[in-house]
Amino acid sequence: MAEDYFKERRRAQRRRRWGGRMARGMLYAVIAEAFLIPLVPLAAMAVLLFGCAALFLRLRIDPSFRxxxxxxxxxxxxxxVIGLLSVAAAPDKAFSFYNFYHLVPIYAMTYLLAGQSLRTPRELQRVVLAMAAAALIVILYGFYQFIFGIDISAMKWVDGESFPELSKRVFSTWENPNILAGYLDIVVCVAVGLLSALTRGWRILGLVVLAGALACLGMTYARGACLVIAAVLAGYGALRDRRVLLGIAVAGAGALLLDPVLADRLLSVFTRIDTSSEMRLAFWESTIAMILDHPFLGIGWGMYFMVYPEYDFYLQGAPVQIVHAHNMYLNYAAEIGVPGALSFLWFFFGSLVLAFRVRRRTPSWETVLAAYAPDWNTVADVRAALGRWRRSRFIEGLARGLGLAMLSVALNGLTDHLLFNIPSSMLLWMLAAMTAAVHAAAGEARES
Known part of the structure; x- marks a missing residue:
């Protein structure tokens, strides 16, 4: 009997030890994926698979993990599920299914792994730090491209007849300037949300990332993303922090005065319709026709490029492949039907609202000291209280940043479909999981 008892204890200890190793493996995989998504997407997918394997092993060997x-x-x-069902409506079912199972499981596993791994403010801090390091590399490479020059005359990112002076647009580690600009909008929003919640040293790093991201965003000359970030930050500044409103006004005015080409690009949105704008309007009209013809399951996951020629009235057979609708909402409704698009919007806007529901409740440190200092007997008590206060502030700042970031994605989705890009979608699903983790951490902090 005694021998069986000790065997069982050793088995339980081994399970706990291996469960702890799997937990660390999951967390390190999330941190690595957050760092690699904008830099080396294939490596990000590899660590994602490793992290999910650790998750399933932990479920089997650790009885305390659920x-x-x-x-x-x-x-x-x-x-x-609806995305998978839409494959049945695709004109090329084999390709649609191939595209689906190569992409959607990556997004779902990113959401699963990050949502189940991130359970404490400390873990969220490490992921945010990894994201900041990756953002700095992306920004520095963008500066390198701008300084040493990239000839885009042969590329299709800008209407050369409407903007003959524009010969240089950076895209850094992303596929094109518009996708980079959408990513930089996210970086700027998270940085702004966190600035008021960081300690002095980390706040300096946040300001460096913020200034670099804004400068690099201007180098993309992406009209939609520049106007979106201006609208998001102006609204946030007017409602929450007038310093942000003043800062965006000064930075925007300075950029327009120093770079006439950027000013011409941005003002063209209000003063004239160029080829890029005309094409978008034509794509949207064709996409609405697709939705009306296939409202329930759509045309099939990933089938826009194949079906668009049937609805094309603008390009009229030109040898250009159109792979998405340049509108996130219309594209999902066209490919997976109205029910599928509504499910995505429920997930997306639900996560966005969830981020803003983490309200600012943490008083200033001076107020906390005045209220609780008489109850603290040792230096350790003060340090513990300061740690809790800093964690609470970080959670609230990160929630604001995530909410603003998802709002920027929502607004960018009106004129482009940045989620067609795989790393952009991986990042969005990770942000949604982080939002859920932040909401849970804020709830636990209120209960404690």
Whole structure:
């Protein structure tokens, strides 16, 4: 009997030890994926697979570990299911299914791994730090491209007849300037949300990332993304922090005065319709026709490029392949039907609202000292209280940043479909999982 007892204890200890190793493997995989998404997407997918393997092994060997429900698991699962069903409506079912199972599981696993791994403010801090390091590399490479020059005359990113002076647009580690600009919008929003919640040393790093991202964003000459970030930050500044409003006004005026080409690009949105704008309007009209013809399951996942020629009235057979609708909402409705698009919007806007529901409740440190200092007997008590206060501030700042970031994605989706890009989609699903983790951490902090 005694021998069986000790065997069982050793077995339980081994399970706990290996469970701890799997937990660390999951966390390191999330951190690595967050760092690699904008830099080396294939490597990000590799560490994602490693992290998911660690997750499933932990479920088997650690009896204390259970999957937790996240607020928007249901629409996420519904989106995956409807996306799979849409394959049945595709004109090329084999390619549609191939495209689906190569992409959607990556997004779902990113959401699963990050949502189940990130459970404490400290873990969220490490992921944010990895994202900041990656953003700095992206920004520095963008500066390198701008300084040493990239000839885009042979590329299709700009209407050369409407903007003959524009010969240089940076894209850094991303596929084109518009996708880079959408990513930089996210970086700027997260940095702005966190600035008021960081300690002095980390706040300096946040300001460096913010200034670099704004400068690099101007180098993309992406009209939509520049106007989106101006609108998001102006709204946030007017409602929450007038310093942000003043800063965006000064930075915007300075950029327009120093770079007449950027000013011409941005003002062209209001003063004239160029080829890029005309094409978008034509794509949207064709896409609406697709939706009306295929409202339930759509034309099939990833089938826009194949079906668009049937609805093309603008290009009229020109040898140009149109792979998406340049509108996130119309593209999802066209490819997976109205129910599939609604499931995605439920997941996306639900996560966005969830981020803003983490309200600012943490008082200033001076107020905390005045209220609780008489109850603290040792230096350790003060340090513990300061640590809790800093974690609470970080969670609230990150929630604001995530909410602003997802709002920027929502507004950019009106004129482009940046989620067609695989790393952009991986990043969005990770942000949604981080939002759920932030909401859970804020709830636990209120209860403690």
């Amino acid at each position: 999957l937790r429900r996240l607020p928007y698991d249901a629409p996420a699962l519904l989106f995956v």
